[in-house]
Structure formats: structure tokens, C-alpha cells
Amino acid sequence: MKLVSIVRGIKFAAVAAAALAIVGCAKHADPNALAANGAAPGSQQDFVVNVGDRVFFQTDSTDLTPQARETLDKQARWLNQYNRYYFTIEGHADERGTREYNLALGARRAQTVRDYLVSRSVSAQRMHTISYGKERPVALCNDESCWSQNRRAVTVLNQSS
């Protein structure tokens, strides 16, 4: 499912890129402004595809892994560069916890990401957190290959911003 959403993102990016190309012609903008994969810098697609909109957690843990910190550092740089965006941090859990505990666990994961981004100078005013517990899995199977994708916090840029 992660793949599907990325593919969808790329498709969307291609449309956006085409639109930008027309504008670009009119303004004589540098065509090299497009990233290699076609996402316009500063676009929501750019954030999803080139920065990475999500970090993953170990089982029943809210600690940030080195890889998660790396992703969040990139998110912070991007969010500080394109500071017009408001965003929601969604916290999620895998299916191997009870419903109410997982709601609290998801909230804690979202809070961990929020605090980290704040520590990287992203304004807390731009952020909102929400927990979905185990209610919105992206991968459906009964082994770690799916569970590891579901234990996540996703930074979702608000569509209107």
C-alpha cells in the first residue's frame, strides 16, 4: 500500500509537472527546477516523494530510530524552507495491541514526532497531531512485513495550505 500511495503521488506529480511546464514556458523559468523524479520543489508531492512523509517505529515503542531521525531532519529542513504549509502528524499503531491502548500509543508517537520537529525549529503553531491507533493500517497481513509499515507517524500537509 505504501507503494500504491507513492505511485499515486508520482502520477499526481506528473500532472503537476505538466502544468508547471506550461507556466514555466510563459515565465521562461529554468526547466531544471523540476527534480529528477518530476515533483515540483515545494509541492506536496515533493515532500512525499523526495523527503519522505513517514517514519516507522519498533514494536510497542515510541522511540525514534536513527533512520526516523534522518527522515525527520529532512522533513524539518523542507518544512522550514516551505513555511507556508500547515500540517497534521498522524500517529498509527499496528494491530498487535488493544484498541484503546493503541489510540494512546498512536498519540504518543505523533507527539514524539511533533516534539522532534519543534526541536529542529519548525513552529509548533503549524502542527496538529491526531492518533488513529490501529484503525488505519496501510498494509494488511499477519506478519512483520505489514506490521512494520503500520507502526508509523505520517506528516500530512494540509491540502488548503
Place this chain on the structure above:
Amino acid sequence: MVNGHNPFSALSRESENAPTEGKELRPRSCALRRNPNRSAAFPVSRRGVLSLGGAVLTGMMIAPRRAAAALSVDITQANVQPLPIAILDFIGSPGAADTARAITQIIANDLKRCGLFAPIDPAAYIEKIASVDAVPHFADWRAINAQALVAGRVVRQSDGRLNAEFRLWDIVAGSQLAGQKYFTTPDNWRRIAHIISDDIYEKLTGEKGYFDSRVVFVDETGPGQRRVKRLAIMDQDGANVRYLTRGGELVLTPRFSPSTQEVTYMAYGQGQPRVYLLNVETGQREVVGNFPGMSFAPRFSPDGQRVIMSLQEGPNSNIFVMDLRSKAMTRLTNTPAIDTSPCYSPDGSRICFESDRGGSQQIYVMAAGGGPAQRISFGEGRYSTPVWSPSGDYIAFTRIYENKFAIGVMKPDGSGERILTEGFDNEGPTFCPNGRVIMFFRDPGGNSGPSLFTIDITGRNELREPTPNYASDPAWSPLLS
């Protein structure tokens, strides 16, 4: 609450075997609470019954003691031999034959599903009983090993009301154990059947039944990544499913108020997910408080005046209680941990809940006003979703150990832990009104979805609860009458 919206207020009952006014021998006085016009209104039918009551008076007077000795089901043992019982097709008056047959089936289904009774195949019957007023030929029923016999009649009266009556016979002792007559509006016919099942259950086990009750749950449709969840309510046997929300927003963890007229649950509306109250009869709903973070895991206090829940505070979740009249909010825990799934003891004096304050999810008990909490779960694994039994003798829980989810019970001091069922993924126990049966949901995971199950607290008789779609988060109501 809102008597005008109570669809069951028309239900009335009479005792058929009462020697005089039928008051002394009412087996379940609580069933009469909402009865506005018991007896008096139908003197003719009552007289007819009384003559028979006189005929068996002697046997009836001693029946309870004999029943205790000769005919009773010991429901405390793990290996119960179901009691063979003959349930005759209720006799229907013209226009009520289908209803009579359906009532018989509901009673047989209730008694069979509870695991304590074994309805006998009607093909084995020797005696054909044509009247509910006839005394059975006991030898014919002993010959097919019946230990109890139920006969009944359903009459549609000229005023449109339904009149259902039954007699329960002790075949071993050769005496009548119970006889009751109920009047109701025709749309309540299913409840009449469940109430008769409860009467039979109580007479034969010595404990109140649980069949006249409902279950609120979450109906699930659609793919796993984008499940549509709707609140739904149904009778305890899966009949009469009615939807309470439309599915436009995610809804979770409904729980009944003691009045059975309201549920509290959690929903994703605008902004943060919050705890709501919903009147199941009027559809009126309101949010419980307005907090900066998520509010979740709600449950009513036993008196229905308060809702206890978790509030998210940054990375932590703590337990609070709101007085529904004054709207005053009181903090009960204050830990840098996840404290959730609170549930009152039936007397309202204590609260069980789960917390990871010690490193992993475990069950704790504290006074209803908060203060120090005592950990009661010490087995291997994580312990979650504690719920107190209606009589206070057990706390049921979900245990997670090595990716297996078990439903179990322990005493409130943590002793006597027993696992009832284990697998992936069992979760969310709820007690039936008499505490003998637990309902929970099981989700095999993957592309599948959850179903509801019931199991006896002895660990026997695991049965799937019929629901129209995938279903989760069941909560059993108290007895309706």
C-alpha cells in the same frame, strides 16, 4: 430516563401459578419495574389459570425445594451436562400461529446457546399435548429422558395485544415449576420469548437469566485500509439489528448506560476524536466535554451519573471522570504513562484500568476517587481492557503474549487467573447481565475482519454471535426489564 420513548413500557406480566394474587411467587420482581398495569385487566383468563394453579398447588409449593435437589443445573462447574428439556411448540390462536412458533424457536435457541440445556428433538416426543392447561403425562417424558418440559400458548386478543403464557414442568418431580402470563404489544413479541427464556433459566439454575438484553457494537464494512464503522445495536441473540450512526465518521468502543437508553462511545468528528453520549431511542447526541487532546475509552459509572474516560495530555494519557449533570471534571490519575480502559466495580467504589506506568500494560485497581493504585496482573505478557463482572467477583481482560491474544478472567485481587480462549486476535471482553457469559471480538487479521463470539466464564461453549457484517467492540446491556 425518558419513559415516553421506552418502547417496552407496554409490557406486563402475571404469575399464573400464584395461589392468590401472584405476588409472593414472582420469580423476578425486577421484571415488573416498568409494568404500568399488571394483573386486574384480564380477570377471565386469570381465573382460568388459577383453577389449574389450584390443581397443582401442592406440587408447586414444594417444587422449589425439590428443584434444588432433583432438577437443577449447577452452573459453577466446568463440565456441565446440559439438561435435557422438551420445548413444545407454543399453541397459537388464530392469527398468532406464526408468532407462537417463532417464540418457541427463540426460547429453544436461547436455552441451547447458553450451553446449559439440551432441547430434545420434537420427533422423539411420545405425548402430544394439545393444551397448555393440561398436566403432562410425566411417564411419557421420563421415557425420553426429558427432565423439564415447557408448554405455552400465544393469543392475539381483541384489543390487538399479544398474550403469551407458559408453564415449566419438573418431569422428575412431576410438578409445575413456573407459570407466567405476559401481555404486550405485538411488536414486542421477541422480548416476550427472551423473558420466558429468562424465567426458565432462573427456575432451573437459581440465577437470573440474561436473554432479555441487547448488545451495542461496531459494524464494519469496506476494505481494511478504509473500514467504514457504524454503531449498531441488536438483541443479545443477534436479531433486530439497528444502526445508530451512518458511517461517515469513525466510531469506536460503545458502552451502555445502566438505564440501557444511552451509550457512550468515541468518534472522529471535527478535530480531535472525542467521547460522545447518544440516546439510542431518540438519536440525540452530545459531546462529553471539550478538551485540547483526544478523549477516549469512555464508560459509565454504575449509577449512570458519570462517565469515566482517558484524556490525552501530550505523550501521556490519564484517567478522568465527568459528572454528567454538573459537567465537573475530576482527575483520577496523573502519571507520565498511558492509563486507559477504566471500568468501575459494580458498587462504584473502585476502578480497574490498565497502565504502562511500570513499563508494560498491566491491570491496576484504585479507589473510585483516585489515589494509589495496586497492580493485580502478574502473569506473562501484557494485560489490557479490564472489565468488572456485574456481581463483582471477576475482572475479565485481554492478555497479549507472544503475538497471541487471550481472553481471561481473574479475581479483583489478581488471584485465580484463568484463560478462556486464545489466538489472534481476541479482544474486548464484555459480561452478560448475570456474568456467566463473556462476549468479545476476534479478528483473524490480514484481509479478513472481526466477528463477535460468546464464551462461558468456565471456558466452555464458544459460539459465534450472528451479525450481518464484520463486527467489533461489543458491549452487553444490563437486563432490559
